[in-house]
Amino acid sequence: MSKTYTIAVIPGDGTGPEVVREGMKVMKTAAVSGGFKLEFTEFNFGGELYLKTGETLPDSAVDEFRKFDSIFLGAIGHPDVKPGILETGILLKARFALDQYINLRPVRLYPNVETPLRDKGPEDIDFVVIRENTGGIYTGIGGATRVGTLDEIATQVMVYDRRTVDRCLRYAFELKKKRNTLNPKYAEKPITLIHKRNVLTHCGDLWYRAFEEMGARDYPGIKRDYNHVDAANMWLVKNPEWFDVAVTENLFGDIITDVGAMIQGGLGVAAGGNINPEGVSMFEPMGGSAPKYAGLNVINPMAAIGAAMMMLDTLGETKTAQAIESAMMTVMQKMKSQAAGKMGYSTTEVGDMVAALLA
Ligand code: IPM
Ligand code: MN
Numbered sequence: 001m002s003k004t005y006t007i008a009v010i011p012g013d014g015t016g017p018e019v020v021r022e023g024m025k026v027m028k029t030a031a032v033s034g035g036f037k038l039e040f041t042e043f044n045f046g047g048e049l050y051l052k053t054g055e056t057l058p059d060s061a062v063d064e065f066r067k068f069d070s071i072f073l074g075a076i077g078h079p080d081v082k083p084g085i086l087e088t089g090i091l092l093k094a095r096f097a098l099d100q101y102i103n104l105r106p107v108r109l110y111p112n113v114e115t116p117l118r119d120k121g122p123e124d125i126d127f128v129v130i131r132e133n134t135g136g137i138y139t140g141i142g143g144a145t146r147v148g149t150l151d152e153i154a155t156q157v158m159v160y161d162r163r164t165v166d167r168c169l170r171y172a173f174e175l176k177k178k179r180n181t182l183n184p185k186y187a188e189k190p191i192t193l194i195h196k197r198n199v200l201t202h203c204g205d206l207w208y209r210a211f212e213e214m215g216a217r218d219y220p221g222i223k224r225d226y227n228h229v230d231a232a233n234m235w236l237v238k239n240p241e242w243f244d245v246a247v248t249e250n251l252f253g254d255i256i257t258d259v260g261a262m263i264q265g266g267l268g269v270a271a272g273g274n275i276n277p278e279g280v281s282m283f284e285p286m287g288g289s290a291p292k293y294a295g296l297n298v299i300n301p302m303a304a305i306g307a308a309m310m311m312l313d314t315l316g317e318t319k320t321a322q323a324i325e326s327a328m329m330t331v332m333q334k335m336k337s338q339a340a341g342k343m344g345y346s347t348t349e350v351g352d353m354v355a356a357l358l359a
Helices: 016-034 047-053 059-065 085-097 162-182 203-218 229-238 250-263 302-315 318-334 347-358
Strands: 004-012 037-042 070-075 102-108 126-132 142-145 153-156 191-195 224-228 245-248 271-275 281-285
Touching: 004 016, 016 037, 016 070, 016 302, 016 318, 016 347, 047 085, 059 085, 070 302, 102 250, 126 162, 126 250, 162 191, 162 203, 162 245, 191 203, 191 229, 191 250, 203 224, 224 229, 229 245, 229 250, 245 250, 271 302, 281 302, 302 318, 302 347, 318 347
Parallel strands: 004 037, 004 070, 070 281, 126 245, 191 224, 191 245
Antiparallel strands: 102 126, 102 271, 142 153, 271 281
């Protein structure tokens, strides 16, 4: 009997449903060749539902998600909803409640994809950012008092405990160990810890000591490097070829992965995973809901297809994931651009072309 994976799908807002449709199309075709089955169940969480019912992501839905093998998310964001409500109510709620403690962001420039970096090519931009995904400032610990007065005070605290830091570092070192066996070019490069330990002397020190101790004790063959986050942003633009696996805390990871998305060709191609290595993970294209493109069939589905590819890889269907990636690369060679409306093809045509290569 062939294996069946159950996938919860949240198409979400704006262009989310359009790109999710193409991701599912590609997965379904790839599954036939790969010899496994996929069972999709759709959930209508997002801005529309919130405006109608006031509901974001109820606890009952989180409990239901626990029964799935994975979650495929389109985009959450609605122009009529105040910033913060959907982000904390849906995206961050899922990350925290399902303990998706790794945010995995491959930054790879595929051939024929345009990067804003002059003189840099696919051989220079090929690394992975591991962003800690459940701690730090994102925990929301803090508060405000005397709001609206001249004496207003607000705090939002960066919180980390050793266990949270260690499990993230473990994932990063293991990934680095694996990549070093895949390509000698990767093995020459270090694993890089990114923080701001010259100023964040408590949290930065915790991360730095944990990194040094784990590296020296368990991964003596892996080179280690450390960058302050401000400098890392400079090097990501000037010398992206220095990076292979970069590991960092939550907010810094949020910031540097947007730089990563741009240098790999933009939001049309950038995909990410919110991973609980022991539980249910959630994969998403990095682009938002892009309401101005919704319904026009012009948005690039490549990032969603890339997210689908990462999902199958994480589920253990590595061969099929590789086949999807190579089909993506073939189709990217034919596209005029990775920007919405400039691809030379429609959203559905891009999905059709990738799927056709996998049939
Ligand atoms: C991301 C996003 C989210 C984050 C927002 C939408 C809450 O920017 O996934 O990078 O800050 O983590
Ligand atoms: Mn972000």
